[in-house]
Amino acid sequence: AQSVAQPEDQVNVAEGNPLTVKCTYSVSGNPYLFWYVQYPNRGLQFLLKYITGDNLVKGSYGFEAEFNKSQTSFHLKKPSALVSDSALYFCAVRDEGNAGNMLTFGGGTRLMVKP
Amino acid sequence: EPEVTQTPSHQVTQMGQEVILRCVPISNHLYFYWYRQILGQKVEFLVSFYNNEISEKSEIFDDQFSVERPDGSNFTLKIRSTKLEDSAMYFCASRAGQGRREKLFFGSGTQLSVL
Numbered sequence: 001a002q003s004v005a006q007p008e009d010q011v012n013v014a015e016g017n018p019l020t021v022k023c024t025y026s027v028s029g030n031p032y033l034f035w036y037v038q039y040p041n042r043g044l045q046f047l048l049k050y051i052t053g054d055n056l057v058k059g060s061y062g063f064e065a066e067f068n069k070s071q072t073s074f075h076l077k078k079p080s081a082l083v084s085d086s087a088l089y090f091c092a093v094r095d096e097g098n099a100g101n102m103l104t105f106g107g108g109t110r111l112m113v114k115p
Numbered sequence: 116e117p118e119v120t121q122t123p124s125h126q127v128t129q130m131g132q133e134v135i136l137r138c139v140p141i142s143n144h145l146y147f148y149w150y151r152q153i154l155g156q157k158v159e160f161l162v163s164f165y166n167n168e169i170s171e172k173s174e175i176f177d178d179q180f181s182v183e184r185p186d187g188s189n190f191t192l193k194i195r196s197t198k199l200e201d202s203a204m205y206f207c208a209s210r211a212g213q214g215r216r217e218k219l220f221f222g223s224g225t226q227l228s229v230l
Contacts, residue, residue: 032217043119043206043221044158051214090158101146102171103219105158 002027002095006106013081014114021076021109023091030096033074034103035065038088047089050074061085081113117141121207121222128197129230136192136225138207147190148208148219149182151175158206164190197229 003026013019025031032051036044048059055067065076074091088110092103120139128134140147149161162172164182181193190209194201204224210217 034219036221041223043223044208046218046220049218051217092158098171101165101213102148102160102163102173104160105150107157 002031002093002098002104004091004093004104004106006089006091006109008109009107010110010112012112012114015083016080019078019081019085019111019113021089021091021111023074023076023106024072025074025091025093026072027093027095028097031074032094032096033065033067034092035059035063035074035076036090036092036105038090038108044090047076081111083113083115086111086113117220119207119209119220119222121205121225123225124223125226125228127228127230130199131196134194134197134227136194136205136207136227138190138192138222139188140190140207140209141211141220142188144209144211144220146210147182147184149192150206150208150221151203152206152224153203161192197227199229202227202229
């Protein structure tokens with residue numbers, strides 16, 4: 001079985017400050033980890049992924065995420081938040097051995113960046 | 116960047132009616148998915164489709180649901196007899212490969228309202 005937890009329903013940060021959106025996962029094999037962002041009335045947009053290799057992954061719009069195997073975490077980070085980063089962020093995982101290749105999504109974290 | 120397109124953007128139907136949600140995945144993609152998101156809740160996997168057959172489905176995807184790729188470009192989700200609890204945003208997604216090339220592209224969704 002595979003699962004994802006996003007412990008924070010909402011994260012508030014001031015523009016220009018660093019932001020972190022937390023994600024922890026559980027899989028029986030090797031994890032493939034993803035972050036997606038959803039703007040109002042839009043679909044999910046891919047931000048970044050970890051498949052293998054460097055634990056620090058850089059993605060779109062200045063976001064990055066760090067894979068931590070011992071803590072089973074994949075937190076999303078950005079050094080300096082923008083008001084336009086305000087959106088709903090989803091962490092997702094699939095087990096490498098998952099034959100159907102389905103992603104399991106976390107419940108989402110709403111990021112609010114205030115000017 | 117290539118896009119997954121979904122039609123219609125909104126669909127209103129009466130309980131018990133059949134609906135067909137349509138999707139045009141990205142042309143060279145091989146793996147196709149349907150997910151749904153009930154208002155305010157997490158994104159849930161419905162079904163994955165590869166090589167003209169279902170590769171995995173969730174418990175949500177019961178006998179009332181079916182998928183089809185009728186002509187090599189469209190990918191449809193049919194709900195035979197809609198229920199109130201089927202009201203949700205339905206997302207189609209597709210991807211090309213696995214592993215390092217793995218990246219799921221989502222459409223903008225079809226908002227289904229069952230009255």
